[in-house]
Amino acid sequence: MTASNSTPELVKNGVNVDALLGAREALEKAPEAAQFKWRASCEWLNGTHSRSTIGKFFGLGAEQSRDKTFTVEADHPKVFASEDHAPTPVELVLSGLASCLTAGVAAIAQRRGIQLHSVKASLEADMDIQGILGIDDDVRNGFGAIRVHFDIRADASEDDVKALVAQSQKRSAVFDIITNPTAVFVTVN
Numbered sequence: 551m552t553a554s555n556s557t558p559e560l561v562k563n564g565v566n567v568d569a570l571l572g573a574r575e576a577l578e579k580a581p582e583a584a585q586f587k588w589r590a591s592c593e594w595l596n597g598t599h600s601r602s603t604i605g606k607f608f609g610l611g612a613e614q615s616r617d618k619t620f621t622v623e624a625d626h627p628k629v630f631a632s633e634d635h636a637p638t639p640v641e642l643v644l645s646g647l648a649s650c651l652t653a654g655v656a657a658i659a660q661r662r663g664i665q666l667h668s669v670k671a672s673l674e675a676d677m678d679i680q681g682i683l684g685i686d687d688d689v690r691n692g693f694g695a696i697r698v699h700f701d702i703r704a705d706a707s708e709d710d711v712k713a714l715v716a717q718s719q720k721r722s723a724v725f726d727i728i729t730n731p732t733a734v735f736v737t738v739n
Contacts, residue, residue, distance in 0.1 A: 560663070599625040654718030678694065
């Protein structure tokens with residue numbers, strides 16, 4: 551890593567910082583438009599295999615449409631007597647955290663004029679499955695710990711790269727969701 555002498559306009563990390571800053575400025579003037587509702591629906595396929603669909607969302611004061619609807623499948627591995635058609639839901643959570651932090655690194659680097667060459671995140675989470683299997687009700691169902699390791703190659707000092715990751719962590723929605731309690735309401739028809 552080397553010291554950064556770049557300006558944001560000369561850095562090509564693929565992030566439109568001007569548009570992001572414009573959106574931020576507009577939302578500062580109309581904070582009610584910053585209220586978003588993200589949505590996903592999930593349908594059971596067979597066994598432990600399911601498919602989630604992600605499309606429209608609410609934001610900027612109106613329903614928003616995407617160019618396409620996305621699908622994400624989940625399953626469990628054969629060691630759980632499943633078919634292993636897709637990643638487990640907990641692996642998708644790790645992927646969401648990795649993606650959110652990585653996107654933040656790219657956006658912040660662009661804003662700070664740091665040229666990225668590669669960003670790789672490796673995540674590992676500990677889980678004692680005795681809880682989810684009903685073996686021991688005192689064992690938590692979720693992760694006991696998550697470790698995130700970044701390997702970042704950039705035209706920046708080690709301290710600047712660490713600052714990118716720290717700022718990304720500070721602004722990451724998924725990091726916040728994982729590290730803070732969130733009210734979840736479940737209903738059945």
